[in-house]
Amino acid sequence: MERIKLEENNMKSFTGESFDKAILAFGSCECHGEHLPYGTDTFVSYDLALETARRLGNTFVVPPLWYGMSMHYRHKPVCISLTNDTLIRVIRDVLESLLHWGIKKVFVVNGHDGNIPCIDVATRDMKIAHPDMGIAVLEAWWVTAGNLLPDDYFETWEGSGLGHGGEGETSIALEIVPHLVDMENAKGMVPDMDKNLRLVWNFNELTDYGATGVPEKATREKGKKMKEVLVDCLADFIQRMDKQGWRYESVAKK
Numbered sequence: 724m725e726r727i728k729l730e731e732n733n734m735k736s737f738t739g740e741s742f743d744k745a746i747l748a749f750g751s752c753e754c755h756g757e758h759l760p761y762g763t764d765t766f767v768s769y770d771l772a773l774e775t776a777r778r779l780g781n782t783f784v785v786p787p788l789w790y791g792m793s794m795h796y797r798h799k800p801v802c803i804s805l806t807n808d809t810l811i812r813v814i815r816d817v818l819e820s821l822l823h824w825g826i827k828k829v830f831v832v833n834g835h836d837g838n839i840p841c842i843d844v845a846t847r848d849m850k851i852a853h854p855d856m857g858i859a860v861l862e863a864w865w866v867t868a869g870n871l872l873p874d875d876y877f878e879t880w881e882g883s884g885l886g887h888g889g890e891g892e893t894s895i896a897l898e899i900v901p902h903l904v905d906m907e908n909a910k911g912m913v914p915d916m917d918k919n920l921r922l923v924w925n926f927n928e929l930t931d932y933g934a935t936g937v938p939e940k941a942t943r944e945k946g947k948k949m950k951e952v953l954v955d956c957l958a959d960f961i962q963r964m965d966k967q968g969w970r971y972e973s974v975a976k977k
C-alpha cells in the first residue's frame with residue numbers, strides 16, 4: 724500500500740514506489756478568533772493535500788509548514804511568524820531538495836494569505852532556474868471555493884471575501900477539525916473593502932476580533948461541499964497536467 728505521507732515512509736518504502744509528484748501544504752500559526760485553532764490554515768491546506776494525493780498515483784505529501792508570514796496578524800495572541808525573506812528561502816530550499824531527488828512535478832496548496840507573495844517569488848525563481856520543472860499553486864483556496872460554488876451558496880460577503888475565520892473558513896474547519904471549533908464563541912466583523920483596489924492593512928484595522936466575516940453562519944454541510952469541490956478541482960487539474968506535461972496547451976485563434 725502506497726504511503727502518501729513522506730514522513731511515514733522510509734528509504735525502502737519510498738524507493739519501492741514510483742513517486743514522481745509531490746504536494747506541499749503551507750499554512751500559519753496565528754489567531755483566527757476565539758472559535759478556531761491557531762493552526763487552521765495548515766489543518767486545511769494539509770487535509771486538502773492529503774485528500775488530493777489519495778486520488779492520484781505516484782504522489783506523496785511533504786510534511787506541512789505550520790508557520791507562515793503572519794506579521795500583519797500579530798496584534799492578537801499567539802502569532803508565530805516568519806519574515807518574507809525567510810519563508811521565500813524555506814520554500815525555495817524545499818523545492819530544491821525535491822528536485823535533487825528527481826521530483827520535477829510539484830503542487831503547492833496554500834492556506835494563508837500572507838504566504839502568497841512568498842510562494843510566488845520562490846516558485847518563479849525555481850521555474851526560471853529549472854525550466855523543466857512543473858510547478859503549480861493553489862494560492863487561495865477560499866477564493867477558488869467561492870468561484871466553484873453557486874453565487875448564493877454563502878449567506879454573507881462575496882465568495883472571494885469569506886473572511887479570516889469567517890463563514891467559509893469556519894465551515895471547512897467544521898468538516899476537517901470539528902473537535903477544535905467552538906461555535907459558541909464565533910464572532911467577526913465585515914470591513915467595507917473596495918472591490919477593485921487594495922488598501923494595504925494590518926488586521927487590527929479590519930476587526931476588533933481575531934476574525935472577519937460572519938462565522939456564525941458557518942455549517943459543517945457547507946464545509947463538506949467546499950472540501951469536495953476543491954479536491955475534485957485539484958485532482959482533475961493534476962491529472963490534466965500529467966497528460967499535458969505540466970505545460971499550458973496553446974491554440975492559435977483564427
